[in-house]
Amino acid sequence: MRTLWIAGCGSEIAKALIEHWQSPNQGQGQGKSQHQTVRVISSGRGPDSAASVHCQTDTREPHSVSELQAFIRREGTPDAVIVCNGILHNPQNGPEKSLQELGADWLQHSLQSNVISHIHTAQALAPFIKRDSQLRWLSLSAMVGSISDNQLGGWYSYRMSKAALNMFIKNLSIEWQRKAPQCLVAAVHPGTTNTSLSAPFQQNIAAGKLYTPQQTAQRISDVLLNLQPEQHGHLLHWDGRVLPY
Numbered sequence: 274m275r276t277l278w279i280a281g282c283g284s285e286i287a288k289a290l291i292e293h294w295q296s297p298n299q300g301q302g303q304g305k306s307q308h309q310t311v312r313v314i315s316s317g318r319g320p321d322s323a324a325s326v327h328c329q330t331d332t333r334e335p336h337s338v339s340e341l342q343a344f345i346r347r348e349g350t351p352d353a354v355i356v357c358n359g360i361l362h363n364p365q366n367g368p369e370k371s372l373q374e375l376g377a378d379w380l381q382h383s384l385q386s387n388v389i390s391h392i393h394t395a396q397a398l399a400p401f402i403k404r405d406s407q408l409r410w411l412s413l414s415a416m417v418g419s420i421s422d423n424q425l426g427g428w429y430s431y432r433m434s435k436a437a438l439n440m441f442i443k444n445l446s447i448e449w450q451r452k453a454p455q456c457l458v459a460a461v462h463p464g465t466t467n468t469s470l471s472a473p474f475q476q477n478i479a480a481g482k483l484y485t486p487q488q489t490a491q492r493i494s495d496v497l498l499n500l501q502p503e504q505h506g507h508l509l510h511w512d513g514r515v516l517p518y
């Protein structure tokens with residue numbers, strides 16, 4: 274892997290991923306380790322990033338596709354992409370406890386961040402994928418987007434938008450493997466990580482089950498490096514296990 278693209282780089286997990294890959298021991302995990310230098314590029318809404326080069330663009334919007342394509346033409350096609358965009362709450366809205374709390378505006382907003390931003394990122398990259406590409410793609414999803422694992426209900430907009438993201442990843446894996454048989458595409462559940470996304474919901478988390486962004490970055494990097502054909506098109510746990518959709 275020569276170039277890694279971290280999309281949605283304003284996310285706290287994304288920042289830890291950039292730090293992880295830019296540190297001197299980058300890419301070394303429990304599985305295969307890679308000692309070569311990896312160039313990290315990023316995209317996100319904010320103007321700044323710790324990555325070597327950055328494209329400021331809002332991937333919830335369609336114009337981001339052409340802006341990202343100009344960026345890829347300039348910087349070269351990445352060998353791997355991790356898309357971190359996602360939203361669970363904002364100052365006005367939180368996860369719904371009941372049907373009555375579910376509103377079209379917040380559902381639409383959730384779909385923009387949790388699904389559309391991943392779609393626009395993939396659309397930007399698609400024309401650059403050649404038949405011999407060995408591209409690796411991970412979209413950060415969530416276990417609560419698993420339909421068969423849903424025992425508790427609630428969190429309508431987040432669950433529905435992550436389930437839609439999982440279906441997008443399944444479709445993308447089929448289309449891109451026809452185009453480039455060696456490419457690998459998966460969604461990954463990062464585990465509950467101590468970021469502003471999970472902050473209001475951490476009181477019920479069992480001891481030892483809340484991870485630092487650095488732990489999560491290490492685990493997602495291991496998943497990326499060890500990605501296998503049998504994981505292609507699946508939702509993966511942070512340890513690489515295939516989770517039910």
Ligand SMILES: NC(=O)c1ccc[n+]([C@@H]2O[C@H](COP(=O)([O-])OP(=O)(O)OC[C@H]3O[C@@H](n4cnc5c(N)ncnc54)[C@H](OP(=O)(O)O)[C@@H]3O)[C@@H](O)[C@H]2O)c1
Nearest residue numbers: 281282283284285286317318358359413465466468470471
């Ligand atoms: N934390 C968890 O426990 C957990 C659990 C399961 C799944 N996940 C998933 O993992 C992904 C990353 O989560 P996270 O915990 O790292 O979330 P986060 O820090 O809240 O970031 C999520 C998104 O919000 C935007 N953002 C955050 N801070 C920003 C800022 N200061 N300015 C502008 N934009 C900002 C970023 O998009 P832009 O860069 O495009 O602006 C980013 O992609 C999400 O898809 C989430 O659903 C997280």
